[in-house]
Amino acid sequence: MPALARRMSRAKPSAIMAVAEKAKALKAAGRDIISFSIGVPNFLPGEHVYQAAREALARDSGQYGSNRGAEALLDAFLGHIEALGLSGYTRAHCATGIGAKHILYNLAEALLDEGDVIAFPTPYWTSYVDIADIVDARVVTLPCPASQDYKLTPAQLDAVLREHRPRVFLFNNPSNPTGMVYRGEEIAALAEVLVRHPDTWVITDDIYNRMIFDGLRYHNFVQARPELRDRVVFVDSLSKTYGMPGWRVGFMAGPEAVAGAVTTLNSNHITNVPEITTAAAIAALSGPQDVPEARTREFQERRDRVLAVLESIPGLRCPRPQGAFYVFPDVSHYFGTTHGPSGLRIGNDVELCSALLETKGVACVPGSAFGEPAALRISYTCPAGQLDEGMQRIRDFFAELA
Numbered sequence: 001m002p003a004l005a006r007r008m009s010r011a012k013p014s015a016i017m018a019v020a021e022k023a024k025a026l027k028a029a030g031r032d033i034i035s036f037s038i039g040v041p042n043f044l045p046g047e048h049v050y051q052a053a054r055e056a057l058a059r060d061s062g063q064y065g066s067n068r069g070a071e072a073l074l075d076a077f078l079g080h081i082e083a084l085g086l087s088g089y090t091r092a093h094c095a096t097g098i099g100a101k102h103i104l105y106n107l108a109e110a111l112l113d114e115g116d117v118i119a120f121p122t123p124y125w126t127s128y129v130d131i132a133d134i135v136d137a138r139v140v141t142l143p144c145p146a147s148q149d150y151k152l153t154p155a156q157l158d159a160v161l162r163e164h165r166p167r168v169f170l171f172n173n174p175s176n177p178t179g180m181v182y183r184g185e186e187i188a189a190l191a192e193v194l195v196r197h198p199d200t201w202v203i204t205d206d207i208y209n210r211m212i213f214d215g216l217r218y219h220n221f222v223q224a225r226p227e228l229r230d231r232v233v234f235v236d237s238l239s240k241t242y243g244m245p246g247w248r249v250g251f252m253a254g255p256e257a258v259a260g261a262v263t264t265l266n267s268n269h270i271t272n273v274p275e276i277t278t279a280a281a282i283a284a285l286s287g288p289q290d291v292p293e294a295r296t297r298e299f300q301e302r303r304d305r306v307l308a309v310l311e312s313i314p315g316l317r318c319p320r321p322q323g324a325f326y327v328f329p330d331v332s333h334y335f336g337t338t339h340g341p342s343g344l345r346i347g348n349d350v351e352l353c354s355a356l357l358e359t360k361g362v363a364c365v366p367g368s369a370f371g372e373p374a375a376l377r378i379s380y381t382c383p384a385g386q387l388d389e390g391m392q393r394i395r396d397f398f399a400e401l402a
């Protein structure tokens, strides 16, 4: 058999999916498994979204669509970002794609040449490394451990921009996996640094921008420093906010040249976001917003229940998440212990998650999947009845480590 392309030796399947697959296999074998591993919302969009999709099906044009995205979809997206505080963008600044992941991959192709540096904070969303690897970019990470609330400081950003002169700085707010949300003054301080480094593109992957708790608001570098507009690319998606991960719709807003490049890549990769999906996306963005609003309130309440348990476990360190649907406790206090009942050794995050799954049937993702091996990620979107039971099992598990 001829060899696969060299780049495939660098491409790895998602580490998060690997945990989910193992949990699924144990479930299929009859085990009682509670999965806190996958970042999928536990709700569906409102009926108006399905109705729009049915109507689009009934009037199918049988044609290819726009490479950039249908005008009505771009307009709905523009309305959506205006409500977030991003004004002054037009259709020419925007492009659509098959989910934010596809948009990010397009941006990597559009902005990074082989060997260029892409810098981003750790913990990071797993696919950032994989996307950079596929385009053969060089990754530089900025470690942001629990001791600094998993947040990047202006001094760190300045140092990395000076030393490595990255072509792209990639930022994620609210964060997957930590749930951290940057406050207005924190975004302003980072934006201040970015202004001083005009050769770096900035991608802000802010797909959880509507899932923010405790009365906080979403903030963006462009609002803080409008002069950054010609090199900040904002990325968004329907997947999490609207409970539509499988519909696969993502967006970008940024400089016209970048939106044009993504449109060109679309014309070669996907041609267009499908017509039926487009109709559903327009309905989600411009219809009633009660589903995402109600779910955000519910997630805040779940966050509180999860934190209450984690805070009762001695030695865990868990900065308080204020968005998305993840918590990311630092569990490194327990490395070097043994799980009493099973005799399993806990040397690191992977062994800890594996022992938790084996002995208690609870699936979490090891922090090393996000570049932070001191922690693990709990995604709290499981069915309602499982949340407290799963957290109780986690509490029991840690009590059995010595």
Ligand code: PLP
Pocket: 039, 098, 099, 100, 101, 102, 125, 172, 175, 176, 205, 207, 236, 237, 238, 239, 245, 249, 250
């Ligand atoms: N960016 C972040 C931070 C994510 O957490 C995810 C999905 O988990 C994505 C992007 C990809 O989203 P999409 O489903 O739109 O491809």
